[in-house]
Amino acid sequence: MNPAPLSQAQAAGGALLSEAQIQAALEPLRGRFTRQKVLVLIPDHTRTLPLPQLFRMLVGILDDVKTLDFMIALGTHPPLDEAQMLKLVGISAEERHTTYRYVGLHNHAWQDPDALATVGVVPQARVMEIAGERWHPTLGGDVQVKLNRAAVEADQIIILGPTFPHEVVGFSGGAKYLFPGISGPEMINVTHWLGALATVRGTIGLKDTPVRALIHEAARHVPTPITLIALVVQGSGLAGVFVGDHISAWSAAADLSSQRHIVWVDKPFKQVLSWAPPMYDELWTAGKAMYKLDPALADGGELIIYAPHLDTVSKVHGKYIYEIGYHTVPYFLNQWERFKHVPLGVLAHSTHVRGSGTWMNGQEHPRIRVTLASRIGPEDCQRLNLGYLDPDTLNPEDFANREAEGVLLVRKAGETLYRVKEGA
Structure with a gap:
């Protein structure tokens, strides 16, 4: 003890x-x-x-x-x-x-x-x-x-x-x-x-x-x-x-x-706008806006990382991340020879941001969609295997007070965890 x-x-x-x-x-x-x-x-x-x-x-x-x-x-x-x-x-x-x-x-x-x-x-x-x-x-x-x-x-x-x-x-x-x-x-x-x-x-x-x-x-x-x-x-x-x-x-x-630091919700959401604060100045850390909300998202749902201040994936690891993109664990394990040269910590970050999923018939099937609304442009998002939204066309308040519709806005994401109540 x-x-x-x-x-x-x-x-x-x-x-x-x-x-x-x-x-x-x-x-x-x-x-x-x-x-x-x-x-x-x-x-x-x-x-x-x-x-x-x-x-x-x-x-x-x-x-x-x-x-x-x-x-x-x-x-x-x-x-x-x-x-x-x-x-x-x-x-x-x-x-x-x-x-x-x-x-x-x-x-x-x-x-x-x-x-x-x-x-x-x-x-x-x-x-x-x-x-x-x-x-x-x-x-x-x-x-x-x-x-x-x-x-x-x-x-x-x-x-x-x-x-x-x-x-x-x-x-x-x-x-x-x-x-x-x-x-x-x-x-x-x-x-x-x-x-x-x-x-x-x-x-x-x-x-x-x-x-x-x-x-x-x-x-x-x-x-x-x-x-x-x-x-x-x-x-x-x-x-x-x-x-x-x-x-x-x-x-x-x-x-x-x-x-x-844990908010328990009655049922999973179909869409979450997760607002990453300015202290997360790279996607390497802004990914926390995904991690803390992933457990509260329904299968097939969408998580939007809203970070209008952010223009960098990672100063230290960006080269590797652009090479491999964001994928699930099975994607890497089933093609290990292609990715074994990449540091394990970078592969881990990739899977954390992309979330869980499965691998069937040579294809990856992520559990949810992950969309990035930041200064990282559409071409880069496509290369990174993430969805893209123009942050200037997005009003976070459009997502407010819509929990009954299965839509959630989290204004300072990254430190409070959202989870679905057991048995819900």
């Missing part, structure tokens, strides 16, 4: 925590890491949380450490420049060189071998055991457990991040900030492809998933002690803060997230 979190604060009902309550939840960290080298892992701009407030609180509480570095757990997201990093943590350029001059701000460099340290191996047999019925030979053999060298050189790791329903791991947060957050490509690829084999609909919003188990298995190899500050975000504030070891604090946050 996991120990209780070191400290926690949870708002009642639909309320939010006050600043004093948040501060009180973090206070037990004061004096715990005196004269130690501390590395704090944080998300990038594609996650909602009051990071500027938390950054200032945490720096104040950790005022007696030897060194304090914040690292953006990018996974394979593009690195942030200096101005973007300052905006992320909410400090000015002047503060950067005065008040916070001793605080490091870094990007994770997942593609730089010199930035990574190998801390262990998860044998193929263990991967097979964890994957269970989801195992497939395309997952490969033993998996090298690599992560940013700064995590090994630190005396303590603190993870600061939110927990939401997640398409790959079930619920985000916790050790996910290690793998894939600051890991090497091996764990990134295997975890995402295992999630794809399990499917979004069979993973998202579930606590116990094969990918979560694999991430926790990899975390056992990390030699540095880990403390987690698990957050449950509601709107612009916090509904919960859980501080403790990375398993118990995450577990408590996932339990609260399941209450705050």
